[in-house]
Amino acid sequence: MAKGNKEILASINYSMDIIKRIKAKESFTYEQKQKILDDYIGLSQDNNSYFTPIVICRLIKELLNIESGKIADLSSGVGNMVRPFVSVYGKLCEDITFDCFELDENNSAAGSMAWSDYEQVQFESSFNTIERNTEIHNDYDYIIGNPPFSGSLPYMCEWNNNKGKIKNNSICDAFIDLAINKVKPQGHIALILPTGHLNKGNATARLREWMRSQVALKAVIPLDSDTFAEAGVQGTGVGTILCIWQKSVKQGKVFIGELSDKKDLISDIDALIYQYRLFESEEYEIEHISSSKGVYGMLKPLVEPWGWSVSV
Structure with missing residues (x-):
């Protein structure tokens, strides 16, 4: 505004x-x-x-x-x-x-x-x-x-x-x-x-x-x-x-993030920080999600076979 x-x-x-x-x-x-x-x-x-x-x-x-x-x-x-x-x-x-x-x-x-x-x-x-x-x-x-x-x-x-x-x-x-x-x-x-x-x-x-x-x-x-x-x-x-x-x-992989939630920018930034920290740890898997903007990936911690997740 x-x-x-x-x-x-x-x-x-x-x-x-x-x-x-x-x-x-x-x-x-x-x-x-x-x-x-x-x-x-x-x-x-x-x-x-x-x-x-x-x-x-x-x-x-x-x-x-x-x-x-x-x-x-x-x-x-x-x-x-x-x-x-x-x-x-x-x-x-x-x-x-x-x-x-x-x-x-x-x-x-x-x-x-x-x-x-x-x-x-x-x-x-x-x-x-x-x-x-x-x-x-x-x-x-x-x-x-x-x-x-x-x-x-x-x-x-x-x-x-x-x-x-x-x-x-x-x-x-x-x-x-x-x-x-x-x-x-x-x-x-x-x-x-x-x-x-x-x-x-x-x-x-x-x-x-x-x-x-x-x-x-x-x-x-x-x-x-x-x-x-x-x-x-x-x-x-x-x-x-x-x-x-x-x-x-x-040079390795490049993280490409996005700030998109104008209504709650603080939470959006916190989520972006979490995603980048997870990316840096290299202990993640990618969940692909479709939206009106196209397909994008959400990083999730790797889950061990016995149900434990990797902390970030």
Whole structure:
């Protein structure tokens, strides 16, 4: 459902006021810092700050079963991807560190303030991830996020350059390349991408070919068209997919899931997480089910001859 004009105006006024107060070096209570994460919206001129809904951020955490490690979001907005890892205010889960990189000045100000009480969160403000890529560590266990979709910029990559000279590349493709280079071997990448990444030609086709030598595709999950309906100033219905890769491992089977129950998204996500965990265990059988959409498979735990089922 699209936002109403009053709701849009209230969100813009709140966000502008927050930035003014931060720049004026006002102090914020922890309740006010929490409110920034709930109510702040991006104010970039192109209205391209579509922060990822928390429910999808949680989906990424649970699919990857992240319980410890070094995590990065290379285009973090205000840091929504961090939120599922919060244990109590001011502290993430044990053995988790999270680096956020954000270019937009206003998003940076809001995100830095919102996470200022968390020692485990390093928020790099006004940071041009592409231009300053050599400053980013290359030992992350996980790189997760929702990179920019539109536009192009100069970026050196192995799969699309002019005999060693920098060419313009899609911003989205550059972020994928950067994620692969900055995650350590056996590390995982989970990115929300435009649907066209899977089938778009030209440079993206060359990117996918190069990726086959670097990472194994683990999962593809098309997201509902309403996923970002409340994001940004007016929301967007752009088609998106969640892709998961693992670096430096052999390609195996690929999990293709679906979020389809708009009435109970939480239960739908929990079911999807269970299905993926079962898929990862490799201890499953497939039940084929026919519907109006066609035939699809439901994973079920293997049942031993004596009636015991394999736990996941």
